[in-house]
Amino acid sequence: MAKHDQALPSQQPLSNLSEEISANVEKTKKRRVIKTKAKPLPIDTVDASSADDLRTSRSSLASEILDNLKRFSHCLLLTRVGQFYESYFDQASEIARLLSIKLTSRKWNGVQVPMCGFPLIHIDKHLKVLVQEHKRFVAMCEEFPRVTCGAKEFDRRVSRIITPGTLIDEPFLNPFENNYLLAISVPSDVDLVSGLNYSLGLAWTDISTGEFYSRQCLLESLQDELARIAPREVILTNDLKSTPEHPVVKALVEEGSFISFVAFPHTNDIPRRVEYDHPHDVGFAGQNLSAEELLGAYLRANLLEHMPTLPSPSHETALNRMQIDSHTIKALEIREGVYQGGSKGTLLGVTKRTITSGGARLLARWLCAPSTSISEIESRQAIVASFHGHPHFRADIKEIIGDAEDIGRIVQKFLLGRGDCTDLLSVARTIDIWRAIIKRVDEEKHMKDTGMNEVKGGWRSFETLVNQIVDLNHLSTRIRTALSADFSTREGPAExxxxxxxxxxxxxxxxxxxxxxxxxxxxxxxxxxxxxxxxxxxxxxxxxxxxxxxxxxxxxxxxxxxxxxxxxxxxxxxxxxxxxxxxxxxxxxxxxxxxxxxxxxxxxxxxxxxxxxxxxxxxxxxxxxxxxxxxxxxxTYNAFALRRNAEILDELDVTLSFATLAAEMNFVRPRITDDCSFHVVNGRHPAVELGLLSAGRVYTPNSVEMAPTCNLHIITGPNMAGKSTFLRQTALIAVLAQVGSFVPADFATIGVVDKLFSRIGAKDDLFRDRSTFMVEMLETADILRRATPKSLVIMDEVGRGTTVKDGLALAFATVHHLTVKNQSRCLFATHFHELSDLLGWPNEIFNQGAFSKVRFYCTDVVEIEDGHFTYAYRLQPGVNRESHGLKVAQLAGLPPDALSVASQTLNWLKRREPESLCVPEIIHR
Amino acid sequence: MAKHDQALPSQQPLSNLSEEISANVEKTKKRRVIKTKAKPLPIDTVDASSADDLRTSRSSLASEILDNLKRFSHCLLLTRVGQFYESYFDQASEIARLLSIKLTSRKWNGVQVPMCGFPLIHIDKHLKVLVQEHKRFVAMCEEFPRVTCGAKEFDRRVSRIITPGTLIDEPFLNPFENNYLLAISVPSDVDLVSGLNYSLGLAWTDISTGEFYSRQCLLESLQDELARIAPREVILTNDLKSTPEHPVVKALVEEGSFISFVAFPHTNDIPRRVEYDHPHDVGFAGQNLSAEELLGAYLRANLLEHMPTLPSPSHETALNRMQIDSHTIKALEIREGVYQGGSKGTLLGVTKRTITSGGARLLARWLCAPSTSISEIESRQAIVASFHGHPHFRADIKEIIGDAEDIGRIVQKFLLGRGDCTDLLSVARTIDIWRAIIKRVDEEKHMKDTGMNEVKGGWRSFETLVNQIVDLNHLSTRIRTALSADFSTREGPAExxxxxxxxxxxxxxxxxxxxxxxxxxxxxxxxxxxxxxxxxxxxxxxxxxxxxxxxxxxxxxxxxxxxxxxxxxxxxxxxxxxxxxxxxxxxxxxxxxxxxxxxxxxxxxxxxxxxxxxxxxxxxxxxxxxxxxxxxxxxTYNAFALRRNAEILDELDVTLSFATLAAEMNFVRPRITDDCSFHVVNGRHPAVELGLLSAGRVYTPNSVEMAPTCNLHIITGPNMAGKSTFLRQTALIAVLAQVGSFVPADFATIGVVDKLFSRIGAKDDLFRDRSTFMVEMLETADILRRATPKSLVIMDEVGRGTTVKDGLALAFATVHHLTVKNQSRCLFATHFHELSDLLGWPNEIFNQGAFSKVRFYCTDVVEIEDGHFTYAYRLQPGVNRESHGLKVAQLAGLPPDALSVASQTLNWLKRREPESLCVPEIIHR
Structure with missing residues (x-):
């Protein structure tokens, strides 16, 4: 939300997109002409007379800038003048304020004009502020030398527009995260605000790595996709700008996405179809195709002269990915911590052992979209197992991979017309690393043939993956012979x-x-x-x-x-x-x-x-x-193969990382089934376990066994006895299992989870006028509408934040709906022990009625001498009617007289009312 | 917590602090000698023979680096070699990893040594990563040219250690925020873990602006001070390193502070006393003095050759500042948003109209530490009123101030041996601005004398402040005549x-x-x-x-x-x-x-x-x-006066900002009293009002009247009807009133609040093994221990997250303690309408018993036709037993059949049990 508001000022329409594109085509032509004109050997430096020329050309500079300000009115314009980037007229004061640089002025034709500027070397710092912090678009107007009649002159033109989603290789890009630009295409023929759940087209790319995906998704899961993709910028067509109530816009605002509205080019004179570097199946038409076109048009309009050939997009289908709803990605702290923002204490932070930046990006993608394909999961597991079973092999491959470069980025740099000879050398070195991997795998294979071949199946998966590496040794040889020996082996810093x-x-x-x-x-x-x-x-x-x-x-x-x-x-x-x-x-x-x-x-x-x-x-x-x-x-001719090999390396890095993790933290390989079972023995929460370890304490593991006949567990017990942690660990184990990792447990069998939901934690959003309770109910409603028998749901204390009776009634209705309608696997933690009474415990009627699949587990407090006590974190069957809230209050240091008043009141309340409710017949019909 | 953990690797002791300091003194001497030796006119460039010298000196480079690595073993060492900063040996691989640069190697005396490096121009980018992101210390080893016998050679020495708290003018410093370094001195003669509430010494400085404060504070309020000061780095003496259970260390860890442990120099040969630029009252001895010494020693050890003369510290006393506890600074989002981190939607973000960076820093400081001195508050109010009443005057002063430079930072840059001629010009320009302000105020005064003098008192405050501006016109004249006319008036960008x-x-x-x-x-x-x-x-x-x-x-x-x-x-x-x-x-x-x-x-x-x-x-x-x-x-000779003037300008900027805010958002001037009243008519929440406005909705204001006879209000009512917002707005109005701002209301009388407490929102901290309920109880216990009759307390839904009876008992005990013991002004919102019964409502017994000062207010839902309803956000006297949780669930989109089950259950529960509890006699004794 906050983001969205910041975004408003720059949500100017790219109204002249088509105009700009055609203008750009012309510019490009012009550039070519100039190139051929240019003399190759300008050995003389600029002399006094040409400096004079420059000075007289200043007035033409003014008109150039005014033209550009008009053409790129949605951007902040930075114009290169010699060794400076400068800004003039009205924008100067805004830019000076945003960058905290001085505003000054100059005279042009007798008129005092505001201006500001900074030296070239500060461009990265200032772009970061303008583009990343303030989400502004920046049009870069560069100087291009043109040598005519011996005197040096300049062509000046806007060569690129930098937006939050179109960063190429700016040094403030984090190489360990993807910087996605997402285009969403909305069908034009549906009633915009109708309740219908129509299909949207999504296409997203990281222009710094060249990754490019597309898929169709239903409106209702748009928000989950946004949480998973975490785009830095989202493109919508202009017609949605005036409809803030449009469900797509609302979902984007909800997720705090930065939106850019663009006019989609409908004219025929512009090539609408995106050109790819490799033919791809266009039969997969539909909304995703128009999303791809929208993305391509936007890239062309902004990258201008830096526009690369796009790779063909990978098409995703909903079927083979676990859907994790957007609240859950945040609440489970899969990628980012709720309170810190960083990756500390998150699933990503705790499990990451990758050593390449490409591997780190792939791991983040996998964790937010685990697989639902048993064969895919098992083949990843097999590779993990191979690494896991052979520590020496693992160490060797790790060392080899450690020297690999981020080839995806380098290839993309080349495609964007950038890069240098160091990058060439990186390409050659990395090709050699791929070869070294193949060689080392081959050696291991021969060792296996003569002896220890316990994970044969694993080995096959391994070979299948490694055999896909394309042989590019000719390219490596070509580069190495082309580069001088001096350069290739030069000492000193790489830079x-x-x-x-x-x-x-x-x-x-x-x-x-x-x-x-x-x-x-x-x-x-x-x-x-x-x-x-x-x-x-x-x-x-x-x-x-x-x-x-x-x-x-x-x-x-x-x-x-x-x-x-x-x-x-x-x-x-x-x-x-x-x-x-x-x-x-x-x-x-x-x-x-x-x-x-x-x-x-x-x-x-x-x-x-x-x-x-x-x-x-x-x-x-x-x-x-x-x-x-x-x-x-x-x-660049070999871009497709280079990228493919880089992807394989990423996969090796992630599976290697899983193996290292499993070895370090004693994870086991889970069995994946396609039924609805969920059996974990002595499961642990990886982040909490680490937190306790660093405080010198030991984590108490817990087991869970859900099956079609007992798929909803009610968890009661005192505060601080680990209910929330148990719920979260169960969800995290499902995620880890389905990305192909081993899991923190002694034993695990997981029936593939199609969707993962949670209703945990508490937050309000007063700025958007939502109380804590409202947020809880929104999430609960979403779960009840969407969970399936193959889903996994965890819910913690649903019904807090309202009166007791309201809360109890809603908790009961939620459990009823989950077990009768959704039939999902569910862990439901609550302090309403009265809920158990409503559900028929312990009268054993649950073996036949509506609640036959509900089971009851609880944790407890163990009293020791002198009023001291410890927590029994271990779950037991049953219901615990005591939450021991007063004990927690005592631990927290509530004054003794307040504690005494509380305890007298509690005694009085207990005397006044029996512990359990009788079962209302109206409900169990 | 997360921060603390990152901090661990660099918590190396500065074990040789005294050694380093004396070594540094020697180095400084050496430097002077070299300076006088240097020849002034090295007109020849480096030639081949001296390049050879450089090459042979490389092996001495190796030994220099090894020496430095040993001496500065707690730092990452960056050594300047020509146009590069380089790192060698073991640290090279670490630095390469942290900075994502390439690791390479070089041969030294036949040994292959790992190395990495980057060009000079990337230093800022990389320092940001090492120091700000990874909280590492970086020792900068620079080259200093030494001309001997015509050939150029270099002295290389560590000229500064950069730590998170000792940034000078790095471009990644945010000029709108303070970057404080805080030293805490703990008395050595008290039992470290005893429950005693002893005095600590605090001294903190922003080395980029020269601000320097010190104070004593009780152990129990350390955490609140930390939240207010928000230091980037905290210094403790080494002896606390081995006692993680020490309450000071625990408080720091709790607040996520970054701690540096240092060996305090006890030897006599080092000047322990900090030298100030101005004599100051040393009579104010005690812990704060040793904190100042600790701070000074740390600065000397790290700034080395850049060590400035410190200004004399401003001494703060606890008496004249409102204490806001650390949870409250966060929960009320005074400075940072809870979920976003940024200042969007925060009190600071919503009220900030300052135009200088110094003003923005002062505003942030004031909002976190409002005044408790009526005369101070009133004199600020008077200035605000003067600005408020004279829009033209306000506009003029605003325009004048807009051109002022950040003199505090510039003076500090000069003291640190940096800065350039542009900074000189800035000093002269800002002196002229001060003069312009005095002149404009004078003009206004004459206008007033002849007519409109409605805010006479305000005018006196105004003149008192402005008259403190020291006349420095001689300095301005000196600079302007010393600088060439060409330079002073040059066109083109400032840089x-x-x-x-x-x-x-x-x-x-x-x-x-x-x-x-x-x-x-x-x-x-x-x-x-x-x-x-x-x-x-x-x-x-x-x-x-x-x-x-x-x-x-x-x-x-x-x-x-x-x-x-x-x-x-x-x-x-x-x-x-x-x-x-x-x-x-x-x-x-x-x-x-x-x-x-x-x-x-x-x-x-x-x-x-x-x-x-x-x-x-x-x-x-x-x-x-x-x-x-x-x-x-x-x-620098005039540093004291320049800083004083700059401070006055900051104050003018902030009061001007308050006046602008009041005019824009219709705030009124509150009356400040020293009794315990709190009367606000039609108060509003500034951030929420803004959020609603941007959604096209209107905010419903609410009044509150607390007095010694009715100082605890129980607020009941449905979900989503604005209870939390009402609580927060009341606290924010107190903060705004006591910083001297006008407040969002129609009328306000505020009895000075000494401490502000809150127990609102909900969060858990599983990584640190604390449930939501535990966090609530910790905060509640803290309030009950510390609130006074002059305090203001807001509590929202205390007792959630445990069983109903536990929660009810704890809520009751809390109210009991607040009204009987603390006697603070308090707003207590709850969904336990049963609490009202326990408190004796509506039996009117509260006019005599223990709860005679408790009053009851509620919001409600208004049903319209067809099951639709709206919220009555306006508070009414009384208790609302209905929270209408099911209505919220319906709004949130719970499936109709689940709603129907919930509503049947609710009816059954209501039939089963009467609405109100009878009053237990044991409690009202």
């Missing part, structure tokens, strides 16, 4: 290697020696490179020869040939007193500088040779850039 | 002006023309600057003359004198074909480059002159740096 452009920088060139080892591409790569390198070698040899000759000829051993920003090419002697005599006497050596004991001379022959060296170096830098572009294209 | 050092950068110098306008300091500032400027002028004139002469002499109009990195000083002709003839024929012009239509020549006379220009420019840059240092010292 040292960033980008070829470094060579072009204007830093002071001292002596050309250091260029020897600086080249990135192997000279053999092309004829052109080879001849340039030969030329450079020749010139450098000439330089050395010249230097030696001059030293000898003029008896000046300290003479060197140098280059410096202030003196240009010059002859330098460091011991002038001793060595200058003969040089001084020669007119071709012209003294140009003296400082301390050194002296510098101009010498034409060296100036000429130095100039040739300098030119050749620039030409080499350019030739390397061309070579890099060729290599990049070769990588 | 363009950053730092004098820019002049020294190695960027390609094209023609020296652009240096004309680049100087920052006025040439008149010193004799040295004046003569250097004269020299430069002369040289530049000579250059122009030479250029003209050559153009004429050689008939080459396109000839210019230039400088470029590759060619050094050279003569350039852009139209070679036309102009080169005569030059070509002259042997003193030696052709060195040709490209396209241009041609470049070496010409000795220009090389010589250009060299002089280049040297003079470097000398000027250095002289400007010296001048800046002088000016900076002049500012």
């Amino acid at each position: 040292n290697m960033e980008g070829i452009t470094e060579v072009e920088s204007t830093e002071g060139v001292h002596s050309f020696g250091k260029y020897q080892g600086k080249w990135i591409i192997n000279p053999d790569f092309s004829q052109k490179l080879a001849s340039l390198h030969q030329g450079l070698q020749r010139f450098l040899q000439q330089k050395d020869r010249l230097e030696r000759e001059l030293q000898l000829q003029y008896e000046a051993p300290s003479l060197t040939l140098r280059n410096s920003p202030a003196l240009g090419m010059h002859v330098h002697i460091s011991k002038a007193k001793r060595d200058k005599k003969q040089l001084q006497a020669t007119p071709t050596f012209i003294s140009i500088s003296e400082s301390g004991t050194t002296k510098s001379y101009f010498y034409k022959e060296w100036s000429h040779l130095g100039g040739l060296i300098s030119e050749t170096i620039s030409a080499l830098a350019l030739a390397e850039k061309e070579a890099f572009d060729i290599l990049r294209r070769e990588v | 363009n002006m950053e730092g004098i050092t820019e002049v020294e950068s190695t960027e390609g110098v094209h023609s020296f023309g652009k240096y004309q306008g680049k100087w920052i300091i006025n040439p008149d500032f010193s004799q040295k600057l004046a003569s250097l400027h004269q020299g430069l002028q002369r040289f530049l004139q000579q250059k122009d003359r030479l250029e003209r002469e050559l153009q004429l002499q050689y008939e080459a109009p396109s000839l210019t004198l230039r400088n470029s990195p590759a060619l050094g000083m050279h003569v350039h002709i852009s139209k070679a074909k036309r102009d080169k003839k005569q030059l070509q024929a002259t042997p003193t012009f030696i052709s060195i480059s040709e490209s396209g239509t241009t041609k470049s020549y070496f010409y000795k006379e220009w090389s010589h002159l250009g060299g002089l220009i280049s040297e003079t420019i470097s000398a000027l840059a250095l002289a400007e740096k010296e001048a800046f240092d002088i000016l900076r010292r002049e500012v």
Whole structure:
């Protein structure tokens, strides 16, 4: 909700989407033309006259900015001017305020115009504030050099619009989380606010990794999908903007999603169909197809010149994923903690042992959408078991995987026209890692054949997965031979290697020696490179020869040939007193500088040779850039296979992580069945167990056995005796079991759960005018409407927050509905022991009546001497009528006289009224 | 809790604090020596031979790093090596993992050593991750150039340790929030775990703004102080490290504080006493003094060379601040939202109209610690009233203040040895703003004298505040005359002006023309600057003359004198074909480059002159740096007065903000009394009202009248009818009234509240093994122990989450204790209408017995036709036995058959048992 409100200011319609797209197509054409015009060797730096040009072009800058402000009126516009990003006119004060930078002004044609700006290097910091914190759209207007008639000029154009959902490789992106952009397509032919449960199309992509999914889903489960996908930005068509009561909009607001409304391009002149890098089954038409189109149009309108070819989307169907409703994802703290936001103490945080960022992203996805396919679960389990049973093998694979790069992101960077040679090397290295994995698996297989093959089935799953790795060794070899040995093995921090452009920088060139080892591409790569390198070698040899000759000829051993920003090419002697005599006497050596004991001379022959060296170096830098572009294209050509291999690696990382977890925390492999059983012996709550362990305490495990004949358990017992924890652990064990992990228990058999529901915890939302009780009832109603016999439901203290009788009546009605209508597996914890009376306990009538499938369990307090007591966390059959609230109050430190008043009152109340209610006949009919 | 756990790895003792401090003193001495040795004019760039030196010094780098790793073993060490920060040995893999950068390795003396690194420009990004996210300490080892025998070498030393609480001006600091470092001093002579409620010393500072406070507080209110101060880091002495059960440690863990344990320096050779910039009353000795010493020692050990002179601390006493307990600060969402974390929908977020970052920080501080001094409150109210009554005056002052800079931060930056000329200009500008305020207030005064003087008292408060502004016009004048007119009025983004050092950068110098306008300091500032400027002028004139002469002499109009990195000083002709003839024929012009239509020549006379220009420019840059240092010292000399003025400006901003708020949202000025009354007519909840407004709905106001004879109100009524909101709004109105703001009501009289308590909302903390009910009881017990007759208590549904009888008994005991023992003003909302029976309603016995001061109010549901209904949010005297829980369930969408079962059950329960309990005599004795 809060998010939504922040979003309002930027919910401007992209009204001219189609206009923009066509404009962009034109711009792209223009760019191509300019490219071919550009001269390759601008060896001169900007000079005074061209600086003047720049200054006069300022007035055209003003009109460019005004144009862009109009065209991209829904965005904040940042315009690059030299080494700054600047903002002008009305937006300047807003941007200055958002970024806490100074607002200033400048004169344009006699008019004082507000402006603000910041240096290039702060762009990431400020984009984070504008896009991630304030959810604003930022249009980046960049400068593109254009060389005409020797003078340098610039084309300036908006090359990209950055929105919360279209981040590419900004450094503030968290590599361990997905940054999804979700498009939702709503059928146009249904009555918008009708109660009908129609199908929606969903398509979502993480533009930083290239992952792309689509599916259809029913309106009623939209909110659950939102909780699972956790999109950073959601796209809807413009027509929904004016209908805040539309159920889709309401669900998005409810989940606090950031919504962007766009005009869907209906004109025919724009290619509506998304182009994929791989053919995919278009037969799967329907709403998801138009969602994909909407997503594609939005990406094109914002990524502009950075638009990649999209991979074909993976189609999901509802059938093979456990649905976890949105409250439950939050209440069970599967991904984020309720109170902290972070992943500390969450299921993800406690179970994560992945070592790659891709693995971490996959684990988060799996935990929010466990599988319902027994074969899929079992094949994952088999791989986990293989790892689990072979610690050495596990350690080896872990070490190999540890060096893998985030290939998904790198391939996407290349597709987006970014990346550098370091990324090329990463691709080659990771291909080698895939090969190493295949090799190590092969070795293990041979060891198995000769002996320990206890998990044969597991091994087959393993091989099936690993055999899907596409052989890309040719690409690895190609990259490695194309990159110079120097570059591939260079010492020093990885960032040292960033980008070829470094060579072009204007830093002071001292002596050309250091260029020897600086080249990135192997000279053999092309004829052109080879001849340039030969030329450079020749010139450098000439330089050395010249230097030696001059030293000898003029008896000046300290003479060197140098280059410096202030003196240009010059002859330098460091011991002038001793060595200058003969040089001084020669007119071709012209003294140009003296400082301390050194002296510098101009010498034409060296100036000429130095100039040739300098030119050749620039030409080499350019030739390397061309070579890099060729290599990049070769990588993107293999994008599909690279991604597929990366996905397999992610899966290996996650299953490996499960095995490590199982070994560390003593998890067991659960048996998965397709009936409605649920049998866990000595189950534990992984996060709470960890919390207790760190406090030096031991967790008390508990068992649960649900079957079609006894699928609803009423749990009573004192406060603080672990009821809520027991409920949660049961749900978490189901989640873990169905993602393929082992589970924290001594033994487990789990009948596949189709949907997981919970009504636990308590919160209100006064800002949205909802009391705690209202929130509880909304969640309860949702469960009663949607739970099936294959579902698992946990409910804690339904009926609090209203009068006793209201609460009791509602709790009873809920249990009645669950056991009679929904017939789901359910754990129902309550302090209303009267509920047990209403359900017929202990009169044993439940073996035939409406409540025949209900069972009763409880925890208890054990009194020791002197009024002290401990909790019996272990569940027992039966009903506990004592919640021992006063004991908790005593523990909490309630003043003794208040405790005494409470205890007298309690005694009086108990005397006044018997403990159990008699069974009302009207209910058990 | 979660935070604490993350903290564990870095809770290494600063065991050698004293050692480090003395080492640092030595280092500082050493630095001074080096400074005087340094040569001022290193005009030559690094050459090949010195690069070789650098390379051989690498092995000494290894030993330096090993030394530092040992000395700063509790830190992550980042060592600057050229343009990179690097990390070596074991820490490298940890840092690479934390920062997601690549781990690589290098050979040192034949040993392969792990390493990682990143370019300088990424330092802020990475520090944020290490320090703010991972709460690690980072030791920054910097390079300091040392020029010996012409060759450049480096001293490398750790110049600062960055911890979460010692951030100076890192760009990731949020200027709108304080970043406090808190030291807690525990008396060493008390039994650590005894139940005694001894005094603690607290001292806290925001090193980025220089604010510094200290106070003593009782152990029992430590947690409330923590919630109010919200420190980013807390310092304790080492001896508490081994006692996790110590109540101070427990309170810190409870609040999720990040703790650093340090060894307190007990040796005498280190100055223990903190040196302040202003004498302060040391008579106020005790625990707070040792807390100040602890804080000072910690700062010295970490800021090292950046250690500023601290201001004298402001001493707070408990008497003049409303205590708000820690749960209440969170539950009332005063500063942060419970579920979102941000300030959206919070009291701070809803009431904030401040325009400066200093004002925003002060407002947050005030809201968490309202005043209990009537005179203070009234004088703030008077200023608010003055602003409120004069919209034009308000608008003018608002405009003036809007341009003020964050002087507190700038002064602190200067004290820390940072800052640049832009900051100087900010100081001058802000001094002018203070003067403008005084002038505008003066004008208003004269207007008042001649007519509209309805808020005379307000005006006096206004003048009292404004008259405290210290006249610093001399400083403003000094800065403005010292800075060049060019710099002071320069167009373009503020960041363009950053730092004098820019002049020294190695960027390609094209023609020296652009240096004309680049100087920052006025040439008149010193004799040295004046003569250097004269020299430069002369040289530049000579250059122009030479250029003209050559153009004429050689008939080459396109000839210019230039400088470029590759060619050094050279003569350039852009139209070679036309102009080169005569030059070509002259042997003193030696052709060195040709490209396209241009041609470049070496010409000795220009090389010589250009060299002089280049040297003079470097000398000027250095002289400007010296001048800046002088000016900076002049500012820091006035630090006390500058800070005082800045504080006054903060207060004006906040009171102005209150006036704006009152005008926008129709707030009224409350009357503050020192009795125990609390009378609010038509009060509103500011955040909820805003939420409803944005949904197009109207908020129903409610009145409350508490007096010593009727100070406990029982509130009953249906769900969703606004009970919780009413409770919260009452507490928020008390907070707003006592910070000096107007309040959302038609009329209000507030007897000063000494402590504000609440027991509202519901949460559990399973990770720490606390059920919802346990959390409720802990908070209730705390209130019953600490509330006084001057306190205000709001309690919502105490007794939920256990059996009905337990809950009822506890609710009754709580009310009993509050009215008989605490005698506080209290609003108690409940769904246990049976509680009213226990309290004697409606038998009117309350006019004499123990519950004579209890009153009963309720909300209700109004049935309309066809089973529809609306809520009557307006409170009425009486008790409502109906919570209408089933109506809420119906609204929430519970399936009709479940509703029907619930309603049958409810009817049966009602038939079975009468509505009211008879009054138990044992209780009313």
